[in-house]
Amino acid sequence: MSELYLQPNEDSLPMRQSQDYARDKLTILRGYVHRFVTSMRDKRWRALFFIDLMAGPGKNKFEPSGAVMLGSPLIALTAQYSFTHYRFVEIDPHYADALNKRVSASERRDAVKVIKGNCNEVVDKIVEEIRALDKPYIPDSWHCLSLAFLDPEGLELNWETVRNLGQMKRMDLIINFSTSGFTRNVEQLIEKETSTRIDSFFGTPEWKDVYRKVADKDGSHVRREMLDFYKKRLAALGYTIHPEERTFHNRNNTQIYTLIFASKHDLGNDFWSGAIQEVSQPKLL
Ligand SMILES: C[S@@+](CC[C@H](N)C(=O)[O-])C[C@H]1O[C@@H](n2cnc3c(N)ncnc32)[C@H](O)[C@@H]1O
Numbered sequence: 001m002s003e004l005y006l007q008p009n010e011d012s013l014p015m016r017q018s019q020d021y022a023r024d025k026l027t028i029l030r031g032y033v034h035r036f037v038t039s040m041r042d043k044r045w046r047a048l049f050f051i052d053l054m055a056g057p058g059k060n061k062f063e064p065s066g067a068v069m070l071g072s073p074l075i076a077l078t079a080q081y082s083f084t085h086y087r088f089v090e091i092d093p094h095y096a097d098a099l100n101k102r103v104s105a106s107e108r109r110d111a112v113k114v115i116k117g118n119c120n121e122v123v124d125k126i127v128e129e130i131r132a133l134d135k136p137y138i139p140d141s142w143h144c145l146s147l148a149f150l151d152p153e154g155l156e157l158n159w160e161t162v163r164n165l166g167q168m169k170r171m172d173l174i175i176n177f178s179t180s181g182f183t184r185n186v187e188q189l190i191e192k193e194t195s196t197r198i199d200s201f202f203g204t205p206e207w208k209d210v211y212r213k214v215a216d217k218d219g220s221h222v223r224r225e226m227l228d229f230y231k232k233r234l235a236a237l238g239y240t241i242h243p244e245e246r247t248f249h250n251r252n253n254t255q256i257y258t259l260i261f262a263s264k265h266d267l268g269n270d271f272w273s274g275a276i277q278e279v280s281q282p283k284l285l
Contacts, residue, residue, distance in 0.1 A: 005105035006078055008059070008068045013098040016071065018060040021248040023069060024279040025259055026060070028246060029149060029174065030075045031275030032261075036147055036172075036268065037081045047133050048083040049146035050076040051126060053119035053161065054153075055088040057098035072149050073099060077106050083147075086112040087126050089119040120158040127164050134169065145170045154181030159203025159233065166237035173239070173262040177230055179223040179247075180256045186211065203233065220255065227258055234262045242272050246279065 004011035033050070040048060055073040062069065070078065073088045086108070090096040096116040103112045115122050134143045148165050150157055150173060157175075165171050182198065189196040190208060199205050207229060214225045231241045239262035247258040261272040 002101075002105045005058075005102040006070075006074060008070050010068060011059070011102075013059070013101055014057050014094055015059040015061040015068065015098075016056050016095070018062050018069075019250060020062055020065075021250060021256060022060060023062065024246065025151075025176065025248065025257075026069055026072065026075060027279050028259060028275045029072055030079075031278045032174065032268075032271050033076050033079050033147070035271035035274055037079050037083060039271070040145060040267075041081045044140055044142045045145040046138060046141045047085055047130075047144040049085045049087065049126075049130060049144055050083040051087045051146060051148040051165070052076065052151070053089045053123065053148065054151045054156070055090045055095075055099055055114070056151075057090070057092075057095040058102040072151060074102060076149075077103065077108055077112065082108055082111065084111060085129075087115065087129075088112065089115045089117060089122055089126075091116075091118050120156075120161045123161045123164050127168065130168055143169050147172045147174070149174050151176045152178055152181070154178050155185060155197045155201040158200045160200070162234070163203065163237060166234070166239065170265070172264075172268045173234075175234075175260050175262065176257050177227055177260055178257045179227065180254070182226055183219065183223070202230065223255055223258075227260075231260065231262075238264055240264065242269055244273060244276055246276050 001011050052073045056071045058071045058074045060069050060071050076083065077086060088099060090099060093116055096114055100114045103109050103114060130144050130146060146168060148171060155178065185198060189198050190211065198207060210225055210229045214222050234241055242261040245258050245260045248256050250256050263269065
């Protein structure tokens, strides 16, 4: 079976059951990774990191078709050209074990660490590793260049985690902003006085003021405001958020999430524009 581990086929290991709309998300990631690593591989970066904080088991099975597609960690691992370091984090032990097995079939396995745990707790270790590599002065060698893919199902990604990554000099971020995660939880949590999951997600209780101003407006308006608030927080970390984003809907045409790209330099912008042209979902209203 191991010869199938890196192929978009059944291989008897666990897969994530995914909805069709996740295909485009993965297509965008694949397009971005391809452009990024093809263009950056021959430069003087002392390391190229691919960081996947919510990695899943490495394969997705789509409903209702049953089609199988590689998940985000294996998309990066099987790209034509290689990153020098892959750091995959997954909280579900069965998924993490399945991912580990799949990774073991890759010639690049020595460059990979699959970390079983909560990304909000282990992100420091990854950041320290990059910092240690960046520390010594090495003539003609640039600092590490990293791409982080942050793909929660809901609000599991703490702001503090994003902020930690954002302290790195060259850390591009592709973030899945779960609008459905917010709308699912907001009514229940808005009146709570103790700190809530939404506070951790935005890194501040100020989201409540933003929300209260628009709460009586239609759903798409609320989602727009909350996403813009999140983008402002990213901008305050020094990021420029690419104006083109992609919003995904389920079969009932409900907005599920929006994929955004944040970077501190121009290099990634062309890659992102190219990658999102490959899919054609409309922008969030
Ligand atoms: C949307 S899925 C990711 C799918 C994957 N990126 C892909 O494209 O194939 C989110 C994953 O994050 C995992 N997860 C949820 N909370 C987490 C946390 N705090 N730390 C690490 N992984 C987490 C879930 O078990 C799930 O596998």
